[in-house]
Each structure stands twice: as C-alpha cells, then as structure tokens.
Amino acid sequence: MTLKLGCIADDYTGASDLANTLTRAGLRTVQTIGVPAADLALPEVDAVVVSLKSRSIEASLAVARSREADTWLRGRGARHVLFKICSTFDSTDDGNIGPVMDALAGDAGDGIVLVTPAFPETRRTVYQGNLFVGAVPLNESPLKDHPLNPMHDANLVRVLARQSQRKIGLVDLATVVHGPEAIGHRLAELAGQGIGAAIVDAVFDADLTAIGAAALNNRVSVGASGIGLGLARALVEGGHVQSHGLAHHADAPVGGLAACLAGSCSQATLQQIAHAETIMPVLHLDAAGLIAGPDETRRALAWARERIGKGPVLIASSATPDQVSALQARHGRDAAGHAIEQAMADLAEGLIGAGVRRLIVAGGETSGAVVDRLKIPGFLVGPEIAAGVPVLRAIGAGAGDMLLALKSGNFGGPQFFADALGLMR
Ligand SMILES: Nc1ncnc2c1ncn2[C@@H]1O[C@H](COP(=O)(O)OP(=O)(O)OP(=O)(O)O)[C@@H](O)[C@H]1O
Numbered sequence: 001m002t003l004k005l006g007c008i009a010d011d012y013t014g015a016s017d018l019a020n021t022l023t024r025a026g027l028r029t030v031q032t033i034g035v036p037a038a039d040l041a042l043p044e045v046d047a048v049v050v051s052l053k054s055r056s057i058e059a060s061l062a063v064a065r066s067r068e069a070d071t072w073l074r075g076r077g078a079r080h081v082l083f084k085i086c087s088t089f090d091s092t093d094d095g096n097i098g099p100v101m102d103a104l105a106g107d108a109g110d111g112i113v114l115v116t117p118a119f120p121e122t123r124r125t126v127y128q129g130n131l132f133v134g135a136v137p138l139n140e141s142p143l144k145d146h147p148l149n150p151m152h153d154a155n156l157v158r159v160l161a162r163q164s165q166r167k168i169g170l171v172d173l174a175t176v177v178h179g180p181e182a183i184g185h186r187l188a189e190l191a192g193q194g195i196g197a198a199i200v201d202a203v204f205d206a207d208l209t210a211i212g213a214a215a216l217n218n219r220v221s222v223g224a225s226g227i228g229l230g231l232a233r234a235l236v237e238g239g240h241v242q243s244h245g246l247a248h249h250a251d252a253p254v255g256g257l258a259a260c261l262a263g264s265c266s267q268a269t270l271q272q273i274a275h276a277e278t279i280m281p282v283l284h285l286d287a288a289g290l291i292a293g294p295d296e297t298r299r300a301l302a303w304a305r306e307r308i309g310k311g312p313v314l315i316a317s318s319a320t321p322d323q324v325s326a327l328q329a330r331h332g333r334d335a336a337g338h339a340i341e342q343a344m345a346d347l348a349e350g351l352i353g354a355g356v357r358r359l360i361v362a363g364g365e366t367s368g369a370v371v372d373r374l375k376i377p378g379f380l381v382g383p384e385i386a387a388g389v390p391v392l393r394a395i396g397a398g399a400g401d402m403l404l405a406l407k408s409g410n411f412g413g414p415q416f417f418a419d420a421l422g423l424m425r
Pocket residue numbers: 011013014146147148263264265266287317318319323324325327328336337338339340341362363364365366367407408409410
C-alpha cells in the first residue's frame with residue numbers, strides 16, 4: 001500500500017465526515033479506529049483516515065496518539081498528513097488543536113502550517129480569521145453551549161494562539177482568491193516573520209481548491225473536511241490519484257434489526273430526535289440515572305427489546321443546554337460526559353446482542369465510546385446520508401457484518417434518522 005494522503009481525525013464522526021468527503025472526491029478511502037493492528041486487512045486505498053478519540057482528552061495524550069498515527073501513515077507512503085479537527089474548531093485553551101499541530105509540524109519539519117476549518121457545504125466559513133456558522137459568528141452559534149468544548153471566541157487567530165507554541169498569522173480571502181501561488185507566497189512571507197501557523201480564510205468552495213493545492217506543498221495541514229476536499233482535488237487534478245467510486249460492496253444490504261442512539265445535545269440533534277418521535281418509538285433517558293448506576297440502561301434495553309422486532313427505535317440521553325448545565329453542576333462536566341458515553345456504549349452492546357446490525361449514533365464522543373466498545377477496527381465508506389455523514393460498513397475481524405452511521409452532532413437535517421434508515425438496509 002502506498003498512501004497518497006494520510007489523515008488523523010480527533011473524533012470518530014469527524015473521521016467519517018472526512019472519509020466521506022475524500023471518497024466523493026474520488027479517493028479510495030478507509031477509516032480506521034486508531035492505528036490499525038498488523039492483522040487488519042486493508043483494501044488498496046489512496047487515503048486512510050485514522051480515527052482517534054483525542055479531541056477532549058489531556059493534550060499530552062492527544063499528542064502521543066497523534067504522533068503514533070502520523071508515523072504509521074508516513075510509514076505507508078503518505079507524504080502529506082491532514083490533522084482533521086472539527087469545522088467548529090471544538091477545543092479549549094488547553095488544547096488540543098495547538099499542541100497536536102505543533103508536534104506534527106515539528107516532526108515533519110514544516111516551518112509554517114496552513115490551518116482552516118472552513119467547510120462551506122455545511123455553512124462553516126472563515127473571513128478575516130473569524131469562523132462563522134451559517135450567518136452568525138462561532139461564539140453566537142449553538143456551539144457556545146457545547147457540553148465539552150463551549151466556543152466563546154470566533155477569532156481563530158486568537159483561539160489558536162492560546163493553544164500553540166507557534167506565532168499565529170492570517171492568510172486573508174483577498175490573497176486566497178488569487179490562487180495557490182499567492183497563498184504560498186503569503187505563507188512564505190509569514191514564515192519569514194517568525195509565524196509558525198496561519199489561519200486561512202475560505203468562504204466559497206473554490207477557495208478550498210486553491211488552499212488544497214497550496215497545502216500539498218507542505219507535509220502537514222490542519223482543518224476540517226473542507227481542506228480535505230481541497231487536498232483530494234489537488235491530488236486528482238495533479239494526476240497523483242486516479243478518481244474512483246465507492247469501495248466494492250460498501251453499500252450492500254446487511255439486513256438485521258436497526259436502532260438509533262443519540263448522545264449529542266446539539267440543537268440539530270434535538271430537532272432530529274423530535275422528528276424521529278413522529279416515525280418510531282423514542283426513549284428519553286434519565287441522564288442522572290445513567291450516572292447513578294446500571295439500572296437506567298437495563299430499563300432502556302428492556303424497553304428496546306420489546307420494540308425492535310417491530311421496527312427501529314431511538315434511545316437518547318440528549319438534553320437542552322440548561323438541563324446539561326444542571327447535570328454538569330451536580331456531577332462535573334467531564335465525569336458526567338464520560339459516564340453517559342459509557343452508558344451509551346453499554347446500550348450499543350446490548351442492542352447488538354439483541355440482533356441489531358444497523359446502528360445510527362449521534363455525537364462524536366458518543367460514537368467513539370460506542371465503536372470502541374463494539375471493537376470495530378475500521379470502516380469502508382458507503383453512500384452519503386447527509387453532508388458529512390456517510391453509511392459506514394464495518395471491516396476487520398470480529399466486526400461482524402454491520403452498517404453504522406456516525407453522525408456529527410451538528411450535521412444532518414430534521415429527517416436525518418429516517419434518511420439514514422432508508423439507506424441502511
Ligand atoms: N443529558 C446530558 N447531560 C449532560 N451531558 C450529556 C447528556 N447527554 C449526553 N451528554 C454528553 O455530552 C457530550 C456530547 O458530545 P458528543 O461529541 O457525543 O456530541 P456532539 O459534540 O454534539 O457531536 P460532535 O462532536 O460530532 O459535534 C458527551 O460527552 C455526552 O456523554
């Protein structure tokens with residue numbers, strides 16, 4: 001295997017978002033869970049997206065795991081490695097975007113790193129270094145209420161400067177519109193001024209093409225699926241990769257029962273759960289009960305077993321920002337988050353034991369806990385359900401023949417669960 005592109009994603013939904021984007025841009029792509037074991041039979045691919053659950057862990061651990069993935073990817077031919085972060089730059093002043101970027105760029109010998117979370121297809125744009133979610137700045141969007149990484153500053157030059165040892169600069173839109181050479185010249189100018197990373201503006205899809213072409217001149221870049229799209233286009237248009245379609249049998253039916261789990265508390269997910277209540281049984285979990293002990297998950301599994309033979313069900317811990325804050329005040333943010341993630345993993349394990357083979361999970365951290373518990377080593381990419389969310393087919397020993405969808409909290413329309421079930425047969 002000689003990879004044309006290596007990617008390290010800081011959560012599992014973000015990894016599947018990127019794998020979806022690369023696949024649709026013509027790259028044969030596989031998503032792995034962690035650095036693959038030697039016995040994982042990978043198909044011939046152009047790109048590998050190594051999923052880590054590293055977005056909200058201690059920074060030094062995120063750095064160590066990311067460097068392991070970087071070594072594995074470069075050992076299989078990847079000349080360029082994209083560190084895939086959230087399009088809403090989910091992080092705190094303690095990291096982990098800055099520390100991981102510093103480590104990967106230092107290992108690669110890159111004097112300056114191109115950074116952009118822009119992904120116009122999902123209405124994430126960057127202008128003068130400020131991140132917009134739709135029409136509002138990041139700090140006025142629902143991301144200000146994120147349970148783990150509330151975002152209170154839209155200016156990414158400031159945000160990254162608080163996390164990184166490098167000086168952070170800006171490549172503005174007026175430069176980007178003049179193409180990859182102009183971007184490259186500006187990056188060189190900034191590097192000459194001692195700048196070690198630059199937030200790069202992107203508002204339109206065409207900006208991603210220029211940015212991707214410029215990024216390939218370096219060995220590391222940082223961003224979301226938007227820069228991934230730009231990198232893929234540059235690889236195909238530069239003749240480095242022949243464009244391909246979906247992996248063989250990635251979308252073949254598996255049959256079996258279906259279920260949905262929601263741990264995301266995003267505004268989009270809450271809307272999707274409300275719609276799901278019009279088409280399937282939905283159980284709203286007692287989050288405090290999940291933290292208290294196993295009784296709540298036992299109750300939920302019994303509820304599910306009574307119903308899943310008749311059709312899909314949805315089980316949600318999701319709650320409004322006020323409810324989340326109240327629970328976190330009682331139990332602590334990280335402790336509450338971890339306990340609920342593990343409870344959702346317990347539920348997933350129980351649902352698989354009850355015959356579920358088609359599983360939809362809403363939330364990045366929630367997906368990480370579920371996939372780790374199910375010990376799935378990797379995924380092939382199937383059809384796209386919504387922007388940034390593909391059907392995934394489990395691969396690897398012990399995975400069993402399963403279809404999953406790992407939905408980023410903010411992605412998908414109100415009918416997402418129905419749309420996903422319609423594609424996961
Ligand atoms: N009722 C609740 N109260 C407090 N925390 C909750 C509740 N339900 C879920 N959580 C926690 O909130 C966090 C949700 O994070 P997760 O990454 O799963 O979703 P997300 O951030 O919306 O998705 P993404 O990362 O893909 O954008 C998890 O730690 C989860 O355990």
